[in-house]
Amino acid sequence: MAQIDGMLLAVLIDADNAQAAIIGELLNEVAAFGIATVKRAYGDWTTPSLAGWKKTLHDHAIQPIQQFQYTTGKNATDSALIIDAMDLLHGGRLGGFCLVSSDSDFTRLATRIRESGLVVYGFGEKKTPKPFVAACNRFIYTEVLRKGDVAPTLEAESPQALIKSLREAIAACAEDDGWAFLGSVGQWLVKNDPAFDPRNFGYKKLGELVRAQKVLEVDVRRTSENPNSSILYVRAKPSKKPA
Structure with missing residues (x-):
């Protein structure tokens, strides 16, 4: 069996809180950290709002994970992603996770993964709540991944x-x-x-x-x-x- 060099990573995408247009650049960024052996995107793929993801999923061999919204106001997508992440964590093959979302609901997941000694890379928009950002080893704002020149200053820091x-x-x-x-x-x-x-x-x-x-x-x-x-x-x- 051929030896694979690099940290094995799981890329888990909250499609409800991520843009398909930046996924190519995002995966290029992930490649600098390790090898994306797992690539999954979670959402209710029967809804029109996710129709634009189809080509992106095919082009980058991302597995869509279907999750119906059983109850209004409850985010079943988050729960499905968290459950899969814990299964992958206990599988013991990975060195880290890439969590793609601007949702603070994944703060505890990021903390739990780090408590197990694995690395967490977060990807989300500038609006991402600070607790989720702080829970990751590294957090990349997706605004800087958009095609073209480097974005103008995004930081609120003076x-x-x-x-x-x-x-x-x-x-x-x-x-x-x-x-x-x-x-x-x-x-x-x-x-x-x-x-x-x-x-x-x-x-x-x-x-x-x-x-x-x-x-x-x-x-x-x-x-x-x-x-x-x-x-x-x-x-x-x-x-x-x-x-």
Whole structure:
């Protein structure tokens, strides 16, 4: 049997709270985290509101899971997704889950999966309630996955709040000389805010984001292992002493 490299992931989509138009870009994002061995979309597929999903399901080999709405006002789709997630969790084959929804009802599911030692990647719109975002290891706002250029700034944070977060991350990761490896800074930022993403601020990469901050400076260093490759270090610019 061929060896598969990469974390095995289950992608579970709440079709009532996700847009079919961004699923291709979303699965490309998932591919950066691991291998989507399970791809399921949940909803009442007899309703006209989900008719636009048909081509997306076929194009990306996503299995539609039918769930009738038995009672008005009760979301049977959420229950079906949660039950399947727990079955997959106890199956023991997966390394993580990708939960695609903007619904806070999945907050406890994300927490439960993480309690079992697995990784949770969340995908939802900017309106997603903070408790669900915080329950995930990483949360990607689907607005940045839409085709075209990186979306304009989506974050509600002020520039001062962004600078504060960057300064705190740099201080936490800095070496004695004040310089911090940018990769470590990025990891710190995501650990403290699962929704942190340079694309939320209009930049494709963290390096582009920090270069744009006048209070920070970036140092490009060559690696001893490969002189043709480089890594970035960042630090807060020293404050000017009064004359």
